[in-house]
Every structure is written in structure tokens, then in C-alpha cells.
Amino acid sequence: MTESVVPPVICIVGARPNYMKMAPIMRAFAAHSPAIPTLLVHTGQHYDAAMNDRLFTDLELPRADINLEVGSASHAVQTAEVMKRFEPVIEAHGARAVLVVGDVNSTLACALVAAKRHVPVIHVEAGLRSGDRRMPEEVNRVLTDQISDILYTTERSAHDNLAREGIDPARAVFVGNVMIDTLMANQKKAVAPEALVAQAGLDPQRIRAGFGVVTLHRPSNVDDPVMLRRLIETLHVVSQKLPLVFALHPRTRKNIEAHGLSALLDAPGFLVLPPQGYLEMLGLMASARLVLTDSGGIQEETTALGVPCLTMRESTERPITVTEGTNTIVAGDASAIIDGVDAILAGGGKGGRIPEGWDGCAAERIAAHLSAWLAEREALAMAGLPA
Numbered sequence: 001m002t003e004s005v006v007p008p009v010i011c012i013v014g015a016r017p018n019y020m021k022m023a024p025i026m027r028a029f030a031a032h033s034p035a036i037p038t039l040l041v042h043t044g045q046h047y048d049a050a051m052n053d054r055l056f057t058d059l060e061l062p063r064a065d066i067n068l069e070v071g072s073a074s075h076a077v078q079t080a081e082v083m084k085r086f087e088p089v090i091e092a093h094g095a096r097a098v099l100v101v102g103d104v105n106s107t108l109a110c111a112l113v114a115a116k117r118h119v120p121v122i123h124v125e126a127g128l129r130s131g132d133r134r135m136p137e138e139v140n141r142v143l144t145d146q147i148s149d150i151l152y153t154t155e156r157s158a159h160d161n162l163a164r165e166g167i168d169p170a171r172a173v174f175v176g177n178v179m180i181d182t183l184m185a186n187q188k189k190a191v192a193p194e195a196l197v198a199q200a201g202l203d204p205q206r207i208r209a210g211f212g213v214v215t216l217h218r219p220s221n222v223d224d225p226v227m228l229r230r231l232i233e234t235l236h237v238v239s240q241k242l243p244l245v246f247a248l249h250p251r252t253r254k255n256i257e258a259h260g261l262s263a264l265l266d267a268p269g270f271l272v273l274p275p276q277g278y279l280e281m282l283g284l285m286a287s288a289r290l291v292l293t294d295s296g297g298i299q300e301e302t303t304a305l306g307v308p309c310l311t312m313r314e315s316t317e318r319p320i321t322v323t324e325g326t327n328t329i330v331a332g333d334a335s336a337i338i339d340g341v342d343a344i345l346a347g348g349g350k351g352g353r354i355p356e357g358w359d360g361c362a363a364e365r366i367a368a369h370l371s372a373w374l375a376e377r378e379a380l381a382m383a384g385l386p387a
Contacts, residue, residue: 006037006096007037007093007095007096008037008038008039008093008094008095008096009029009036009037009039009095009096009097009099009122009370009374010038010039010089010090010095010097010098010099010110010114011025011026011039011040011041011099012041012043012086012099012100012101012107012110013040013042013061013064013101013106014042014043014044014046014070014082014104014105014106014107015045015046015102016046017102017104017296017297018102018104019055019059019061020178020179020182020183020297021101021102021124021125021178021179021182022040022061022101023059023060023061023182024178024181024182024362024363025099025101025124025178025363025366025367026038026040026061027060027363028363028364028366028367029367031364031367032364032367032368032371034371036367036370036371037096039065039066039089039095040062040063040064040065040066041064041065041066041067041068041086041089041110042064042066042068043067043068043070043082043086043109043110044067044068044070044071045070045071045078045105045106054277054278055278058186058189058277058279059182066089068082068085068086068089070082070085075105075136078105078109079108079109080109082105082106082110083110083112083113086109086110087113087117090113090114090117090119095114095117095119096120096374097114097119097120097149097370097374098110098111098113098114098119098120098121098122099122099124099370100121100122100123100124100144101123101124101125101178102124102125103125103128103137103138103140103141103144103317104137104140105140107123107140107144108139108143108144111123111144111148112143112147115147120149120150120374120377121144121147121148121149121150122148122149122150122370123144123148123151123152124152124366125153125154125178126141126144126145126148126151126152126153126158126162126172127145127153127157127158127159127161127162127172128141128154128158128161128318129141129142129158129317130315130316130317131315135220137317138317141317142165145162145165145167146165146167149171150171150173150369150370150373151167151171151172151173152173152174152366153172153173153174153175154175154176154177154178154300154318154320154357154362155174155177155318155319155320155355155356156174157319157320158172158174159172159174173369174357175362175365175366175369176356176359176361176365177300177355177357177358177362178363178366179297179301180301180304180358180359180360180362181360181361181362181363182278183282183301184304184360185360186278186279187282190279190280190282190286191277191279191280191282191283192287193211193245193284193287193288194207194208196273196276196283196284197245197271197273200271200273200274202271206243206271207243207245210242210243211243211244211271211287211288211289212238212242212244212245212288212289212290212291212292212341213245213247213281213284213285213288213290213291213292213293214235214244214245214246214247214292214293215246215247215249215292215293215294215295216231216248216249216252216292216293216294216312217252217294218294218313221294221312221332222252222255223251223255225255225259228252228255228256228259228261229259229261230332230334232256232264232265233334234334234338235264235270235292235337236264236265236267236270237338238269238292239267239268239269239270240267240269241269241341241342241345242269242289242341242345243269243271244270244271244292245284245288246265246270246271246272246273247273247274247276247284248265248274248275249275250275281298282301285301285305285307286305286307288307289308289344289345290307290308290309290310290341290344290345290349291307291309292309292310292312292337292341293309293310293311294311294313296316296317299316299318299321299325300318300321300325302321302325302326302327303320303321303324303326303327303352303354303355304354304358306326306351306352307326308328308344308349308350309321309325309326309327309328310327310328310330310337310340310341310344311327311328312330312331312332312337313331314329314331314332315329316329320355324352324353325350325355326349326350326351326352327350328340328349
């Protein structure tokens, strides 16, 4: 009698933050006993080939089994294109479950396809809420959680958010933060900031006495000319107090040039770099006096590293980085940003603590729980009972 082939858990990556979350999950699934068969699908939502290859290499993430090559488009077109190209993957390979991470368009698109085909949806990093429905990511979070069968959470407050939205508490499982699994696994491989600056043709002596790190990419910050000018002018003031290493996103650079702000970045206090790989950013953050950002993931990473973080957004979907970590919300308020920097340089700033479950073992907890959940579900199906 031929042994039946177990369909894979289809794991989805689409944009840069997904890779850091998926890498430890894939390792944990392979190491689990019994191993959990997987099929890694890259939607191609993140389409910078050089950066894509570097992330897979740095994180030791297996090459994608399938690349949907969706590329850039409006939110509606991109989401629809992912759905159109992903459904044949399920038809061709089957799926024990579809596992999605985070809150990008690929997350929602693949979850929708799976749910409509009655394939279990597993959402890692569920229940996070900023409360700002103007953010496309917030819409993706809310809708993905509504159609997910298991919701793996990074912080306890996520369970309250899910309960308020009418989601059965039994579907939510606290496992900790897989982003921190990746950080802890790679900290010793981080690239030294001085080497990185030298490779860019800049003088590493400029950061020897200390530096800050800047990332800026949110549409609400960089697509609004008034807000972008305010932030760049404010960062220019900060650069006179502390050298700033600015890993400049292509869209941000384009808008800075379009609005005549480039001269502000030519100041001696700025060291402008192109977008950086994971190990390079990890090295920069770990050695920084402070980080100024509008990135959700960096809020978590700075908390894990114990580095003060000033978040240039009105809200955060990761409140534990504020209540327990090193993060302070300063929005686009020039005075709040400058006062925050001054407090940190004077020896203030949040020391924070490492939140519960941020211990490098979140992926193993996911593997153990999911393996047992799938086995129980499949045993019920074999017995003709509802899952």
C-alpha cells in the first residue's frame, strides 16, 4: 500500500519584514519531530532583487519554492494579483494550512484565498492594533485575524484586541516574538558600524564618539510634503547634536529630492547610506545611542537591544515597546523629537526590559503547538468528526 503524502504547510513571505519572521519558523518546522513539511511561497511583493537575495542569505532562509513575481502596484491591484497567482499554488500542491506573518498585502491576500478554499489560516503576529484605520497595514491586520483559525500573538494585549473584535479566545495563542528569535540568532553576525560606514566611502571617525540611526519610509511621513519637510528639518537640527546614520529608503530619497530638501542632508552631521541588509541594520542599531524611526519592527528590535527609540508616528501597533520597552512615541512633533533626543543624550531615555516571550524560542513554541493542532484536526477528520 502506498503511503499517502502529507500536504505542506504553505508559508508566505512577501516583503522585507516577513523574512525576519519566517526564517526561525522554517528552521523550527524542519527541526521539529516529526518535521512539518513546508512549501515556501514568495509573492514578489518586495521586488528589489539584490536586497531580496541578501536577506535570504543573511537569514539563512531557504530559497522560495515558488515566486509569484507580483511586483509593485496599488494596494488593490497588488492584493488582487497575489490572490490570482496564489490560488493555483494551492490547487497544484494542496495545503495542510497556510501560514502568514505580519500585516502586508500578501498576508491578507493569501489568507483570503486559503479561507475561501477552506484551508486553515495560521496568522503569526496576530492581534496587534494601532487603532489607525488610515494605515493599510491596520486594515490587513484586522481582516486577516477575522479569517484565521489560529492566531499566534507576540504580546498579551493582543488578546484583548481580538476579544473586542469578537474572536474566540480559544483561537489565540501567546507564543512570543519570532522577530526576536531572528535577532538573537544573528546578533554575533552583525556588521560593525565602522566597517559599514567605511565601505560606503565615509569616514568612520565621524561615528566613533557615538551616533544615532534614522529610518523613514511611512507614506504618511514621506509622501506628505509638509510633514516630510518638518521631519527632515528636525533631523537636521538633531544631526548638529549627534551624527545620524540615515539608511535612506528609495521613495524617501525621491521625495526629498522632489521637494528640494537634499541640501539639508548634505550637512556634516548626516551619514546617508542606501537601504541596508538585516545584519548591517542590526549592527547599526546595537551600537547606536538612539534610533529615530517610523518602522514597527525596529521598535521591537530596539527594545530587545535596550537602545532608546523615538518613533515618528502618531501611534504604534506594538504598545509593549512603549509600556515595557525603550520606545517613545513622538509623532511628527519637532519639539517632542528634539526634547526626546536631548533627554537621551543627557543620560535619560528608557532603559526598558525584555518583554515576556521575547526569548529566542517563539518559533519552537509555534512548531510544537501547530504540529499538535494539525494532528488533532486530522484525527477528527479521519473519524468523520467536525474539526
